[in-house]
Amino acid sequence: MAKFEIGAFAKSVMESAGDGPKDIEAITGEILVLKEKAGTAILDIGRRLIDAKALLPHGEWLPWLTERVEFSERSAQNLMRLAREWSNPQALADLGATKALTLLALPREEREQFLEEHNVVDMSARQLEAAIRERDEALKAAQAAKADAASAEEARAKMAEDMRLLNVRLAGSKEDYDLAMRDVSRLEAELAELKDRPVEVAVETVVDQEAVEKARADAVAEMQGKLDRAKAAKAKAEERQKAAEDSLAEVRQRLEAAEKADKRAALSADKDLAMFEVLFTQGQELANKLHGLLIKARGREDQTAAQGMEKALRALAEAIGRCAE
Numbered sequence: 001m002a003k004f005e006i007g008a009f010a011k012s013v014m015e016s017a018g019d020g021p022k023d024i025e026a027i028t029g030e031i032l033v034l035k036e037k038a039g040t041a042i043l044d045i046g047r048r049l050i051d052a053k054a055l056l057p058h059g060e061w062l063p064w065l066t067e068r069v070e071f072s073e074r075s076a077q078n079l080m081r082l083a084r085e086w087s088n089p090q091a092l093a094d095l096g097a098t099k100a101l102t103l104l105a106l107p108r109e110e111r112e113q114f115l116e117e118h119n120v121v122d123m124s125a126r127q128l129e130a131a132i133r134e135r136d137e138a139l140k141a142a143q144a145a146k147a148d149a150a151s152a153e154e155a156r157a158k159m160a161e162d163m164r165l166l167n168v169r170l171a172g173s174k175e176d177y178d179l180a181m182r183d184v185s186r187l188e189a190e191l192a193e194l195k196d197r198p199v200e201v202a203v204e205t206v207v208d209q210e211a212v213e214k215a216r217a218d219a220v221a222e223m224q225g226k227l228d229r230a231k232a233a234k235a236k237a238e239e240r241q242k243a244a245e246d247s248l249a250e251v252r253q254r255l256e257a258a259e260k261a262d263k264r265a266a267l268s269a270d271k272d273l274a275m276f277e278v279l280f281t282q283g284q285e286l287a288n289k290l291h292g293l294l295i296k297a298r299g300r301e302d303q304t305a306a307q308g309m310e311k312a313l314r315a316l317a318e319a320i321g322r323c324a325e
Contacts, residue, residue: 042097183233
């Protein structure tokens with residue numbers, strides 16, 4: 001026996017009608033009634049399948065499906081899914097079971113909005129799948145952008161705090177450098193004065209010139225040691241100041257980059273803009289493929305196909321251009 005398929009079932013219900021002559025009003029009325037019956041019947045069968053599966057002992061479900069009601073397991077699962085997740089028989093009849101099942105990929109709360117924004121009735125099943133896939137890609141892009149924006153804000157806040165601490169460190173290093181500069185200047189002046197000043201040496205009766213020279217040399221060496229240490233401290237303070245300035249400049253650059261990223265993330269978080277970017281990228285890829293086919297056609301001896309392609313591409317370009325008007 002043939003297995004039950006949802007699409008075939010819906011079609012048979014829609015096509016079933018009584019014999020005999022009819023006028024257009026009678027036909028219209030029958031179609032509307034049959035449409036309603038088709039949607040209701042699909043949902044009712046799904047509910048009864050759910051009940052049957054709950055009643056049947058383990059291991060009897062599949063035999064019952066195939067032998068008693070002639071359903072494939074896949075068709076039964078689809079009918080039960082529709083019964084669980086679909087509530088509008090009329091919409092189900094308008095769309096058809098196949099497209100209704102495809103729409104189950106969307107969260108329940110978003111289906112009505114999707115149906116309002118898209119002419120699903122006139123779409124093919126493949127077009128509907130593509131529209132849902134594009135919607136999912138745009139949503140993922142928007143969610144990723146939102147997450148990126150949150151991460152960027154956290155990073156920006158941390159960099160702002162780093163900048164504050166670096167400014168404090170830079171101010172301290174400048175103070176240390178200025179103090180070291182003053183110490184070096186003072187010690188250099190004292191050393192110069194010491195070298196020019198005679199050294200008094202306590203003697204009892206005779207001036208010991210050697211002792212005088214030694215005292216002078218010791219005093220100069222001590223002062224030179226202090227000066228050398230002051231210069232070393234100045235060099236370290238200068239290094240710390242340079243390091244703080246470099247770090248501060250780096251953080252400023254990172255902060256500027258983060259602010260630009262924040263703006264880009266804010267734009268990307270726009271769902272419509274994200275969808276536009278997805279479609280635009282796909283359009284670019286399609287344009288490249290079309291161009292490649294045109295190049296191949298131009299290489300043929302018969303240019304008829306190439307001329308037709310050129311004409312079609314120009315018309316497409318004009319249509320796209322009108323979108324921006």
